Amino acid sequence: MLDLEAAFGAPVLEAYGMTEAAHQMASNPLPPSARKPGSVGRGTDVSVSIMDAVGQHLEPGERGEVVIQGPNVITGYENNPEANASSFVDGWFRTGDQGFLDADGYLTLVGRLKELINRGGEKISPREIDEVLLSHPSVAEAVCFGVAHPTWGEEVAAAVVLREPATEADLLAYCRERLADYKRPKQIFVTDTIPRTATGKIQRRIVAQAYAG
Secondary structure, X not given: OHHHHHHHOOOOOXXXXXXXXXXXXXXXXXXXXXXXXXXXXXXXXXXXXXXXXOOOEOOOOOOEEEEEEOOOOOOOOOOOHHHHHHHEEOOEEEEEEEEEEOOOOOEEEEEEHHHOEEEOOEEEOHHHHHHHHHOOOOEEEEEEEEEEEOOOEEEEEEEEEEOOOOOHHHHHHHHHHHOOHHHOOXXXXXXXXXXXXXXXXXXXXXXXXXXXX
16 A cells, blocks of 8 residues: 555555445545555444444454445345345344454454354454465465365365465465464465456355365
């Protein structure tokens, strides 16, 4: 972010939006207000909160589901009562994203709830593991996902695209030094490309299906 700002002489603002909120929900503010790298900023005329699994609002720093309220947020999906029953709680729209608010009300997104890896009851955010792998100098792209395991339910695996030669053993050792044991990938697939959708997005479930065998 700082490199882009220096190169173009303009502020870079990370923001957050979705179709159901038509469209922007949060954004880092323009200078002189603080822009926090890695955060998507504060709610933009949208109330943002974090809820736990039973619908209780959480304190700053606590991770949970991002929920929103506002005049631009939909009140329901057309002809889809099942989606409406699961997408709203006490007037709040459930985004399906996991995140947390800091003491200043800035939102940081952690990942998609559906993409969390459940290893023996431990809920693991794939994004954290992505970031560790991407910090390795030989790794150009990385995506972590869960694979079926007979004991744990799911086990952690990852796929990477390399910019320089490295072995699976090298990458596993790198993760061993930086991640708790239950978060470490037990398999790392080295590939030329990572599967993407038609719009170019990496979707973990598609990647997981590609390497399930």
